[in-house]
Amino acid sequence: MIMENYYRFLILIIGFLCLSSLCSNYLIINFTFICMKNDLSDGYTNLNGSFHGIYDYDSNEKAYILWSVAIGTFLGTFPLHFLYTKFGAKIPFFICGLVSCCTTALIPFSAKTNYYFLILLRFIQGFAYSADFAAIGLINGRWAPVSEVTIFMSILTCFNGIASTITNVGTGLLCESSLGWKWSYYLHSIFGFVLFGLWYLVYIDYPEDTQRVSDLELKKIQKDKSEAHLSKKCDVPYKKLLISPVILCVWLNAFFDLTAAIMFSTYVPIYLHEVLKFEIKTTGFLSSLILGMSIPVRIFFAIISDKVKLISEMLKIHIFNTVSVGVSGVFFASIGFIPIEYSGWSVFCFVMCMCCIGVNSGGFYKSAYYHSRQFNPIVITAIQWIKCLALFVAPALVNIFVSDESNRSQWTWVFAIIGGCMVLTNLISFFILTDKSAEWTEQTEKF
Secondary structure (H helix, E strand, O other), rough: OOOHHHHHHHHHHHHHHHHHHHHHHHHHHHHHHHHHOOOOOEEOOOOOOEEOOOOOOOOHHHHHHHHHHHHHHHHHHHHHHHHHHHHHHHHHHHHHHHHHHHHHHHHOOOOOHHHHHHHHHHHHHHHHOOOHHHHHHHHHHHOOOOOHHHHHHHHHHOOHHHHHHHHHHHHHHHHHHHOOOHHHHHHHHHHHHHHHHHHHHOOOHHHHHOOOOHHHHHHHHHOOOOOHHHHHOOOOHHHHHHHHHHHHHHHHHHHHHHHHHHHHHHHHHHHHHHOOOOOOOHHHHHHHHHOOOOOHHHHHHHHHHHHOOOHHHHHHHHHHHHHHHHHHHHHHHHHHOOHHHHHHHHHHHHHHHHHHOOOHHHHHHHHHHHHHHHHHHHHHHHHHHOOOOOOHHHHHHHHHHHHOOOOOHHHHHHHHHHHHHHHHHHHHHHHOOOOOHHHHOOOOOOO
């Protein structure tokens, strides 16, 4: 059967959709902040006689709502890594998906009844969300042939873009409809349950353990992988990973790359609506355009990275990393300096920045795979922890510099700092990133 030779792509698609669902569930509130502010169905009268909606959160309350996800993700990363190592990805990822969907369905109720209950649910969402990068590492490490590793990584890591695109468009339409913003949470939850049900039915931890994979496909998956890479029992050299200059450089690139991406997924709707004065529907469309345009770019250049053999892997890594971290940093820093009346140029820079970030799978991610080989899932899991730091840093910078969300000059500092750090990180990477595997990837003794 045809599917017997391409079962890895079914795993890839289902995994990608589940990752998108997990991400969408925690992103919904970033857009519904706008809609909730205008929902006066529940509220109270102040001492001065004015009516205040209970869903109209101030900047500090919003910061805690966002940080609660970051704390949950931070605390969940290493326990879930242990579960993935012991039980594989199938059951832990499935359970985290169900938990995420349940908490998402309860968000409207918690927002209405108790702010601290909302914070608790967001924390649980974050804990469940910490399952994403560990799943990416295992899917890529066990199911991707070496010749397709960039394609797999590019598709799996673009879940944030597709999640933001679907969530922003859908939520924008629901906010303006008779259903209202609450139904965005309910529908996301329903679709999530369906997707994670498919994950449970489809996913297998090792391709050699199922008859759904043909001998031909299994040979393709295992080609050019060492015996140590394919071994199911392999001691992880944690110390050597932690002191490797290449891995540390990969993590530094990932930190600023993710900080920029989180800034987009979290604050683009607010910036478009509050600073550039776009209406809610237009904000939803443009937010989706900005975050969605990078997806075809990501996949196209991943194919280029894997299939073009005219230049060396090392040169390709440098080119892709320069675009994804350096050039994107220039566009990112530029956004804050563009006057409000040139809103079209701001949108253009947003789009270009996200498109540039989209080629990161051929840059530092690819270097990480070549250098760490069978331990790449560990490197990718650590990037989840780094993403937690980014989830703190992005809101923290906004909280420090932005007191008035409609004031462009206050946002300038945020864009300039992150963009400048991205450019500097890319320059450092020229001297460190490599396409060579580490010596410890070929050793089988205990570390």
